[in-house]
Amino acid sequence: MNGRIVQDAMTQSEYDIAVIPGDGTGPEVIAEGLKVLGAVSKKNGFGFAWHRFDLGAEHYKKTGETLSDEVLEAMQLCHAMYLGAIGDPEVPPGILEKGILLRLRFALDQYINLRPIKLYPGVETPLKDKGPDEIDFVVVRENTEGLYAGAGGILRRGSPYEVAIQESISTRMGVERCIRYAFEACRRRNRAKKLTLCGKTNVLTYTFDLWERTFKEVARSYPDIETNYVHVDALCMWMVKNPEWFDVIVTENMFGDIITDLGAMLQGGMGVAAGGNINPQGTSMFEPIGGSAPKYAGQNIINPIGAILAAKLMLETLGEAEGAQMIEGAVMKVLREDLKGTGAGEMGYSTSEVGDLIVAFIEGSGG
Ligand code: IPM
Ligand code: MN
Numbered sequence: 001m002n003g004r005i006v007q008d009a010m011t012q013s014e015y016d017i018a019v020i021p022g023d024g025t026g027p028e029v030i031a032e033g034l035k036v037l038g039a040v041s042k043k044n045g046f047g048f049a050w051h052r053f054d055l056g057a058e059h060y061k062k063t064g065e066t067l068s069d070e071v072l073e074a075m076q077l078c079h080a081m082y083l084g085a086i087g088d089p090e091v092p093p094g095i096l097e098k099g100i101l102l103r104l105r106f107a108l109d110q111y112i113n114l115r116p117i118k119l120y121p122g123v124e125t126p127l128k129d130k131g132p133d134e135i136d137f138v139v140v141r142e143n144t145e146g147l148y149a150g151a152g153g154i155l156r157r158g159s160p161y162e163v164a165i166q167e168s169i170s171t172r173m174g175v176e177r178c179i180r181y182a183f184e185a186c187r188r189r190n191r192a193k194k195l196t197l198c199g200k201t202n203v204l205t206y207t208f209d210l211w212e213r214t215f216k217e218v219a220r221s222y223p224d225i226e227t228n229y230v231h232v233d234a235l236c237m238w239m240v241k242n243p244e245w246f247d248v249i250v251t252e253n254m255f256g257d258i259i260t261d262l263g264a265m266l267q268g269g270m271g272v273a274a275g276g277n278i279n280p281q282g283t284s285m286f287e288p289i290g291g292s293a294p295k296y297a298g299q300n301i302i303n304p305i306g307a308i309l310a311a312k313l314m315l316e317t318l319g320e321a322e323g324a325q326m327i328e329g330a331v332m333k334v335l336r337e338d339l340k341g342t343g344a345g346e347m348g349y350s351t352s353e354v355g356d357l358i359v360a361f362i363e364g365s366g367g
Contacts, residue, residue, distance in 0.1 A: 014047040015318060018074070018081040018283075023056040023096070024292025025302040026084020032304035032355030033082065033311040036330075039362045040315070040323045051078060055100050057088030066099025072107055080314050081285035084307065085292035098150070105143050110277035110285055111174065112181050113141035113256060114313070117243075117263035117273075122336035125266055130243060135266050137246035138189065140182040141256025143277055145174045146207075148253045170207050170252065175214045181280065182250035183222045191247055194226045195219075198235045198251035198259065211252065236262060264289060268342045271303025272335075274310035276317060286314040293344065301345040304355055305331055330361040 021027035119135035152166040186195045197215045199208040232255045264273035270290035277285040288306030296302045315324040340348035
């Protein structure tokens with residue numbers, strides 16, 4: 001496996017980035033993200049050292065290996081990770097997802113999954129009468145616990161007496177650090193300053209007893225932030241009916257997974273949605289949330305903007321706010337003035353042409 005890192009080659013202004021193009025359309029969208037990051041770094045006087053790791057279905061099919069300890073260690077030395085997508089219809093579900101994506105999240109303790117839901121001008125939303133003023137919020141999803149922790153098992157598999165158990169794990173430490181992060185994110189965002197806890201206190205009375213108590217306790221340290229609580233089913237309804245009610249939403253892992261796909265649709269589809277798997281003290285991983293989209297792979301028609309916005313999130317987390325703004329500005333220009341749509345094959349441009357348009361705008365902008 002390539003991707004070796006020479007640590008003493010690091011300099012102050014150079015970031016070591018682990019790049020995992022992955023499966024399906026992952027490599028195509030990551031190529032555009034790298035182009036954009038290259039243009040932005042030139043303008044802003046910082047540099048990247050890319051460390052490519054060919055993880056995913058192909059590597060698994062060849063070697064039977066998902067992610068080795070050695071590769072994990074090498075990645076851990078990087079400042080951040082940039083991931084395309086993991087998942088392949090020819091590999092049984094769960095192997096690559098659990099062996100690579102979830103393993104990375106857990107091993108690197110990326111305990112926050114940060115997913116901005118923001119409708120940019122010029123992008124169509126399926127919501128009637130809602131626009132960029134109404135659709136702009138952030139979901140903070142707990143990323144290492146809940147049903148994803150993997151507790152449980154199957155007894156007497158295949159027999160009529162079969163039992164399947166999948167338990168949801170929540171720890172005080174895990175819940176508290178996620179909630180604290182959400183309050184801080186809400187303060188930093190400095191908009192409505194409203195944090196919504198999304199749960200299911202009426203049925204999941206153990207899990208959300210812990211979440212709600214912790215939420216109320218932590219809230220005392222943030223008197224400037226307004227708080228409220230919404231059940232997850234009702235939240236789905238309000239996200240569609242009144243998305244403008246939300247500023248920052250904090251929730252557990254499984255609920256966060258579900259509501260952020262709904263959110264992605266509100267903001268114009270999977271092609272433009274990005275997320276960060278964040279360890280505030282360690283190495284974070286940034287990815288478009290559209291997945292590997294195998295039916296569009298190799299055709300140069302997939303929308304790379306989700307991957308490019310993931311690169312923007314990465315720059316924000318690295319502390320390169322100006323570079324991040326530059327990417328967002330260029331994406332907004334291209335969405336507003338150039339693209340005909342955001343779906344695969346509906347942009348009026350190819351994947352690489354969209355990347356070129358964004359790069360051209362960045363190169364042409366002042367400074
Ligand atoms: C996501 C994805 C993953 C998840 C899958 C691929 C394991 O859906 O990042 O939201 O469920 O977390
Ligand atoms: Mn998901």
